Amino acid sequence: xxxxxxxxxxxxxxxVAERLLNRGQRLITAESCTGGWIAKVCTDLPGSxxxxxxGAIVYANEAKSDWLGVSxxxxxxxxxxxxxxxxxxxxxxxxxxxxxxxxxxxxxxGPDGGAPDKPVGTVWFAWARRRDxxxxxxxxxxxxxxxxxxxRRLTVQRALQGLLEP
Numbered sequence: 001x002x003x004x005x006x007x008x009x010x011x012x013x014x015x016v017a018e019r020l021l022n023r024g025q026r027l028i029t030a031e032s033c034t035g036g037w038i039a040k041v042c043t044d045l046p047g048s049x050x051x052x053x054x055g056a057i058v059y060a061n062e063a064k065s066d067w068l069g070v071s072x073x074x075x076x077x078x079x080x081x082x083x084x085x086x087x088x089x090x091x092x093x094x095x096x097x098x099x100x101x102x103x104x105x106x107x108x109x110g111p112d113g114g115a116p117d118k119p120v121g122t123v124w125f126a127w128a129r130r131r132d133x134x135x136x137x138x139x140x141x142x143x144x145x146x147x148x149x150x151x152r153r154l155t156v157q158r159a160l161q162g163l164l165e166p
Contacts, residue, residue, distance in 0.1 A: 001145055003153035012160040013041045019164060020051040020101070027163070028099035029055030030068055030089040032080065033107040033123060037156050053099045058089065064106075068092030081106050081118050083126075083139045090126035090137050102128045103159045109151040121145060123155050127162045138162075 004012075020027055029038045039055040042048055056067050061080055064070040069092040070085055078084045089104035107123030114120035126139040140162065144154040 001154065003146060003150040004157045009041045009153070009156055009160070010044060012157060012164075013045055016042070016160055016163045017045055017048065017051050023100075025100035026051055026053040026098070028053045028093045028097045028102045029159075030093040030102060030104035031055060031057050032059055032064070032089075032105060033109045034105055034152055034155050034159070035059065037152060038103060038105070038159050041156055041160070054097065056093065056097065064089060068096060079118070081108055081122060081124055083124055083141065086124040086126035087128075087137050087139050090128035090139075091135055094128050094130060094135055100130050101163065103163055104128075105155055105159055107151065107155060109148045109155075111148060119143065121151050123151070123158070125155075125159055125162055127165070138165075 031038055036057045042052045058064045058067055061075045065072050068089050070088040074084045086104045086106050090102045093102040104126045108114050108120050110120035121144045123142050126137055128135050128137045142158055144151045
């Protein structure tokens with residue numbers, strides 16, 4: 001799996017921008033392993049303030065809990081890199097920071113930090129959308145190959161692709 005180029009990430013962000021503008025929606029990000037890279041790619045586009053509301057870089061567990069309302073019990077029991085954590089991050093981003101759509105990521109980019117059940121390259125994603133019936137959250141797990149840079153680039157790409165899914 002080849003990591004995406006800056007140009008291909010920009011192209012994906014432009015597709016996200018077009019969709020959100022057409023729907024009159026705004027995006028919020030909740031990022032751990034990407035350290036704000038998703039937000040950077042979005043805000044590299046001129047006019048992004050019309051569809052990008054902002055984001056939170058929640059690298060430490062305390063930030064996940066304090067800023068986005070992720071339960072300390074989830075973080076202790078499931079870990080920062082888990083489905084329960086990213087679902088709570090995505091939901092918390094919408095509830096606490098606003099917007100219509102959010103993306104949350106938490107993973108192990110390496111080179112260390114992996115474990116047998118969560119090897120380096122493991123990333124959890126969640127996308128939350130405001131619906132008439134409330135907030136709907138979907139999640140996915142990926143395992144990306146490569147070094148820290150490759151894992152992070154692939155994470156940004158997958159996060160943006162998920163924003164384009166129905």
